Amino acid sequence: MTVTFPKKAVSARAKAMHVEAAERNITTQVYIPEVVRGVAVSMQHFFANTKEMLRGERPDPVHERLDPGISTISYPEQKRPYPERFRGMHRLTLRANGDPRCVACLCCSTACPAQCIFIEAGEYAEGDPRRGHERFPVRFVIDELRCIFCGFCVEACPCDAIRMDTGVHPVPYDSRDQFIYKKDLLMSFVDRDGGRRDDNPRHEPGDASHPGIDRTAATH
Amino acid sequence: MVILYTVLKIALMIAFTLNMGAILTWADRRQSAMIQDRVGPNRAVIKIGKFELRLAGLLHPLADGIKFVFKEDFRPPRADKLLFGIAPILAVASVLIVLAVIPFGDTLCLEGLTKAGIPVEECARNAEKGVFPLALTVAPMGIGLLFVFAISGQGIIAAAMAGASSDNKFSLMSALRAGSQMVSYEVTLGMSLIGAIMLYGTVRFDEMVRWQSENAWGIFVQPFAFVLFFVAAVAETKRVPFDLPEAESELVSGYFTEYSGMKFAMFYLGEYMEVVTSSMLIVTIFLGGWALPFLHRDGIHVTLGDVDLIKQLGGMLQGGMPDNETVKAMATTGVAPLMHWGVVLIGVLGFFGKVLITCFLQTFVRWSLPRFRYDQLMRLCWKVLLPASLANIMLTGVGYLALKSLGPSVEPTLKVLSDLAQWLVALIVPFIVIRGVIGFAKNKRREVWKVGSSSAFADRPGGTTVGPMQA
Ligand code: SF4
Ligand code: SF4
Numbered sequence: 221m222t223v224t225f226p227k228k229a230v231s232a233r234a235k236a237m238h239v240e241a242a243e244r245n246i247t248t249q250v251y252i253p254e255v256v257r258g259v260a261v262s263m264q265h266f267f268a269n270t271k272e273m274l275r276g277e278r279p280d281p282v283h284e285r286l287d288p289g290i291s292t293i294s295y296p297e298q299k300r301p302y303p304e305r306f307r308g309m310h311r312l313t314l315r316a317n318g319d320p321r322c323v324a325c326l327c328c329s330t331a332c333p334a335q336c337i338f339i340e341a342g343e344y345a346e347g348d349p350r351r352g353h354e355r356f357p358v359r360f361v362i363d364e365l366r367c368i369f370c371g372f373c374v375e376a377c378p379c380d381a382i383r384m385d386t387g388v389h390p391v392p393y394d395s396r397d398q399f400i401y402k403k404d405l406l407m408s409f410v411d412r413d414g415g416r417r418d419d420n421p422r423h424e425p426g427d428a429s430h431p432g433i434d435r436t437a438a439t440h
Numbered sequence: 441m442v443i444l445y446t447v448l449k450i451a452l453m454i455a456f457t458l459n460m461g462a463i464l465t466w467a468d469r470r471q472s473a474m475i476q477d478r479v480g481p482n483r484a485v486i487k488i489g490k491f492e493l494r495l496a497g498l499l500h501p502l503a504d505g506i507k508f509v510f511k512e513d514f515r516p517p518r519a520d521k522l523l524f525g526i527a528p529i530l531a532v533a534s535v536l537i538v539l540a541v542i543p544f545g546d547t548l549c550l551e552g553l554t555k556a557g558i559p560v561e562e563c564a565r566n567a568e569k570g571v572f573p574l575a576l577t578v579a580p581m582g583i584g585l586l587f588v589f590a591i592s593g594q595g596i597i598a599a600a601m602a603g604a605s606s607d608n609k610f611s612l613m614s615a616l617r618a619g620s621q622m623v624s625y626e627v628t629l630g631m632s633l634i635g636a637i638m639l640y641g642t643v644r645f646d647e648m649v650r651w652q653s654e655n656a657w658g659i660f661v662q663p664f665a666f667v668l669f670f671v672a673a674v675a676e677t678k679r680v681p682f683d684l685p686e687a688e689s690e691l692v693s694g695y696f697t698e699y700s701g702m703k704f705a706m707f708y709l710g711e712y713m714e715v716v717t718s719s720m721l722i723v724t725i726f727l728g729g730w731a732l733p734f735l736h737r738d739g740i741h742v743t744l745g746d747v748d749l750i751k752q753l754g755g756m757l758q759g760g761m762p763d764n765e766t767v768k769a770m771a772t773t774g775v776a777p778l779m780h781w782g783v784v785l786i787g788v789l790g791f792f793g794k795v796l797i798t799c800f801l802q803t804f805v806r807w808s809l810p811r812f813r814y815d816q817l818m819r820l821c822w823k824v825l826l827p828a829s830l831a832n833i834m835l836t837g838v839g840y841l842a843l844k845s846l847g848p849s850v851e852p853t854l855k856v857l858s859d860l861a862q863w864l865v866a867l868i869v870p871f872i873v874i875r876g877v878i879g880f881a882k883n884k885r886r887e888v889w890k891v892g893s894s895s896a897f898a899d900r901p902g903g904t905t906v907g908p909m910q911a
Contacts, residue, residue, distance in 0.1 A: 255808070255809060258808040259801075259804050259808045261808070262475045262804050262807055262808040263804060265474065265475050265476070265477060266471060266474045266475045266804070267876075267879065269474040269475075269477060270474050271879065271880050272884075273474070274880075275880075277884070279886060280898070282894060282898040283888045283889055283890060283895060283898060283899075284886050284887065284888055284889065285889065286887070286889060287886050287887060288477070289477065290474075290477050290478060290479055291477075292478060292479045294479065300894065301894045301895075301898045302894065302897070303892065303893045303894050303897075304893035304896075304897070305893075387897075412897075
């Protein structure tokens with residue numbers, strides 16, 4: 221008994237993708253007409269691109285990237301703009317008085333899968349209202365060479381103290397220790413618009429906006 | 441005096457070829473970049489304070505040269521010292537010696553420079569009076585073409601020596617390939633020219649050019665041979681699509697894998713200089729050498745069969761200025777006289793210009809075609825090109841005899857045909873130039889795509905186009 225399978229309908233898309241093998245006919249076998257055609261294609265590209273180069277009208281590598289022509293980015297002079305949510309180099313955001321917002325809770329260094337964040341926490345001086353509520357980082361070090369730019373540190377931070385919105389990637393250096401970024405360096409970075417914007421307002425204890433929970437009410 | 445002139449001629453030829461070799465390395469990179477929608481090398485720069493000299497990447501050959509000189513001259517410990525050292529010299533020498541017999545201009549009649557040129561024979565007759573003819577060839581040899589074949593065959597020996605002596609299996613493979621490829625293609629190279637030699641009736645290059653300037657360029661009388669010779673010449677230079685001997689993807693870089701520093705540069709530049717010499721051969725044999733349409737030794741003739749345009753023009757001008765000597769000469773002889781040195785100079789420039797264009801074309805072929813497989817290469821040579829060149833010899837012979845048997849009755853037709861060929865060349869060149877200028881001036885509309893955040897960032901100050909685009 222013969223089984224006949226129902227013929228599969230070929231979609232228009234599949235038909236359109238079908239590529240014919242080059243046909244053997246007199247022009248391909250003689251070879252020379254095809255060579256001439258090939259050289260003609262090269263010439264078209266050559267003259268079109270040379271003209272654009274000479275007239276200084278190379279297509280913009282971002283806005284006209286689908287146009288024919290040379291859309292190479294001449295790297296150090298031109299840079300590909302990174303998308304808005306690109307995770308670049310870290311920066312530590314600042315408070316109004318210029319201190320880091322980091323409270324040295326070690327959430328980021330705990331979350332970091334590459335274990336490249338080192339924080340040495342310090343206590344505020346006796347009598348400071350923040351003493352007992354929060355600490356501050358004495359040392360805050362990120363090894364940018366180890367970092368995998370996953371962004372977990374940013375998500376883990378409860379204080380919006382660490383961000384990756386600088387829009388730049390770490391520049392290449394000669395030696396490894398230059399990739400170890402210290403607190404001061406991390407605090408000096410700005411976001412990609414050049415500002416030190418941090419969206420989450422701080423609610424210091426004593427402010428009207430502060431929820432009012434403090435250690436005095438704690439039972440432990 | 442003669443020695444001084446010879447030295448000058450040698451200097452001109454060698455300077456042109458060496459420089460063209462270096463420039464071709466640049467053209468090869470830059471042209472390939474333009475063909476493949478890339479930018480190409482443009483980073484070599486001479487900085488003097490704020491001023492930067494880039495010359496669109498022309499400094500790269502210079503930087504290469506400096507690098508070659510200062511690189512360690514490495515030799516594999518078990519290589520054959522003598523052969524390893526001789527091979528690069530031989531490779532370059534075989535290319536440069538060929539230059540000796542290629543004429544780059546019409547024979548110069550010294551002392552008659554500012555008058556209209558006289559035929560070479562007359563010039564030779566006046567030699568005692570100090571008007572001796574100066575052939576613009578380094579060594580005007582009677583065996584011209586044969587000499588070229590004899591010398592360019594040495595290139596095979598250089599490749600084989602380099603490959604065999606450098607104690608590397610890839611090099612050895614490449615030497616074998618180079619040997620068999622070049623020996624095979626040498627046959628076609630020679631055979632394809634037999635037809636041309638039959639027509640020109642000489643193997644001297646200057647006489648070939650003279651024949652072409654009187655009749656029609658070789659490409660018109662031997663179009664088939666032109667194609668065959670072009671293919672075989674590209675194969676002889678061992679460049680893509682015939683670069684089997686140095687196929688990077690298979691044999692590292694073939695027979696000069698083990699070479700470094702200046703010795704490598706000799707092979708590398710030798711290859712590019714070979715492109716120049718093969719272009720010179722193509723130009724001399726098929727593209728009329730120094731001859732340009734309508735330009736003759738004594739001035740400009742423009743004819744179409746029996747119609748003499750210069751005579752007519754002279755006749756028309758005579759109405760306006762009857763006393764002008766030049767116009768009178770034009771009206772009577774049909775020659776617009778030009779000074780001898782001017783004619784020769786235009787010819788020399790024409791020759792080098794044609795060589796440039798041919799090199800340019802060879803580079804286009806090189807960047808358009810994929811490499812052959814080895815069996816395809818051999819099949820192409822022995823089963824296609826060689827029979828075709830033999831057929832060409834036969835067809836040429838039959839055609840030549842047929843025309844001869846028809847006798848003088850076909851001569852006016854042939855005259856018209858040869859004039860038409862000259863007209864064709866004379867019209868095509870301005871056409872291409874005008875077409876190029878129009879194409880250059882035309883503006884192009886581009887579509888701008890502003891999608892996504894990177895596009896938005898590119899629009900801000902300091903976006904993509906923050907720095908100047910380099911040429
Ligand atoms: S981005 Fe990821 S790897 Fe880098 S420091 Fe933050 S958590 Fe660690
Ligand atoms: S998670 Fe934020 S506040 Fe906590 S240590 Fe890291 S940066 Fe500082």
